[in-house]
Amino acid sequence: MSDHLSPIEAALEDEGLFFTRDDDDDAFRVAFKSEGDRYFVVAYRDDPNFLMIGSGWTLPAEVDTFDALDVANVLNVRKKFVKTALWEDERDVLFTIELCVNSAEDVRPNFGRLLDVLRDTAAEFFDELREDET
Amino acid sequence: MASVRETITSFIEGEGHRIDASPLDEAEGVSELLFRTRGQVFSVTTFEKNPALFTISTAYEIPEWARERGQNVETLAKVNDEFPDIAFVMAHDGGLFVATSDEAPGSPENFTRTFWERVARVREAGARAIEEIVDRTESKAAAEKFINSFMRGDQ
Numbered sequence: 652m653s654d655h656l657s658p659i660e661a662a663l664e665d666e667g668l669f670f671t672r673d674d675d676d677d678a679f680r681v682a683f684k685s686e687g688d689r690y691f692v693v694a695y696r697d698d699p700n701f702l703m704i705g706s707g708w709t710l711p712a713e714v715d716t717f718d719a720l721d722v723a724n725v726l727n728v729r730k731k732f733v734k735t736a737l738w739e740d741e742r743d744v745l746f747t748i749e750l751c752v753n754s755a756e757d758v759r760p761n762f763g764r765l766l767d768v769l770r771d772t773a774a775e776f777f778d779e780l781r782e783d784e785t
Numbered sequence: 786m787a788s789v790r791e792t793i794t795s796f797i798e799g800e801g802h803r804i805d806a807s808p809l810d811e812a813e814g815v816s817e818l819l820f821r822t823r824g825q826v827f828s829v830t831t832f833e834k835n836p837a838l839f840t841i842s843t844a845y846e847i848p849e850w851a852r853e854r855g856q857n858v859e860t861l862a863k864v865n866d867e868f869p870d871i872a873f874v875m876a877h878d879g880g881l882f883v884a885t886s887d888e889a890p891g892s893p894e895n896f897t898r899t900f901w902e903r904v905a906r907v908r909e910a911g912a913r914a915i916e917e918i919v920d921r922t923e924s925k926a927a928a929e930k931f932i933n934s935f936m937r938g939d940q
Binding site: 667668683 | 798799800801802803820821822823824901904
C-alpha cells in the first residue's frame, strides 16, 4: 500500500510545522507539535479509509475522575468532530478526530480547522475542570 | 553564549514551528523571525543590544470592498481602546493593517515563558479589528442600501 499519510505531511508543511514519522507493520504514524502541544495522526495499513488525528494529555492528580468524565460527556455532545475519552486507568485524556476518507488528501484543506477544534476542545476540557474545582 | 535570536529561534522550533530568520539591521543586531501558527504568519523582532525587549507582530489583509481608510483608522483606534497593549498600523495604502505588541519581559527566557499567551493576545486583537472593520463596512453598506431605496420611494 502506498504511503497515504503523505498529504498530511503536506498539510503540516502548509501549517509551517515540523513532524516525524513512526511507521510500523500495522500503521502509518505522524507526530508533530504545535505551540508546544503534541499531536499525532494514525492510519492503518489494513483500513485505508480510516484516519485519526489526536492529542493525549495527562490528567492532573487532583482531578476527580467522575468530574472529568462529566466534562468529557458534555464536550462529546457539544463539539463537532472531536471525541473526548479517559483511558489508561482513566488518568489520561485523549482527544481524537476519526474520519472516513477516500484519501488523506481529503483532509489537507481542512487540516487547520481540525487542529483548531482539537486544540479548543482540550482547552475547554481543562478550563471546565478548573471551574469545577473553584 | 547563544544570541537572543538563536535562543528564541530554538524555543519556537522546539515548540514545533519552522522559522524563517532574517537580519533587519546587522550592525544593530536586529533580526526578524517569521513563523506560522493557526494559519497566520507572525513576526518576532529580537534586539541583540537589548535582550530585554521584543516585538510580536502579525498582518491582516483587509478585504478590498472594506478598504475605507479613514473609517478603518477610526475602527482600529476604537479596538486599540479595548486592547491598549496592542498597536495597530495601517499599511499598503489601507490594504492591510499590522497588529504589534511591544514586549519587555526582561530576558529571552522570560519571553519564552509567556510567548504563546502573547501571540494569542496579538491574534485576538487582530481578529477583533478585522471583525469590526468588516461588520462596520457591512452595516454601513446595508444602511446606504436602505437610504437609497428610501430616496427612490421603494420603502
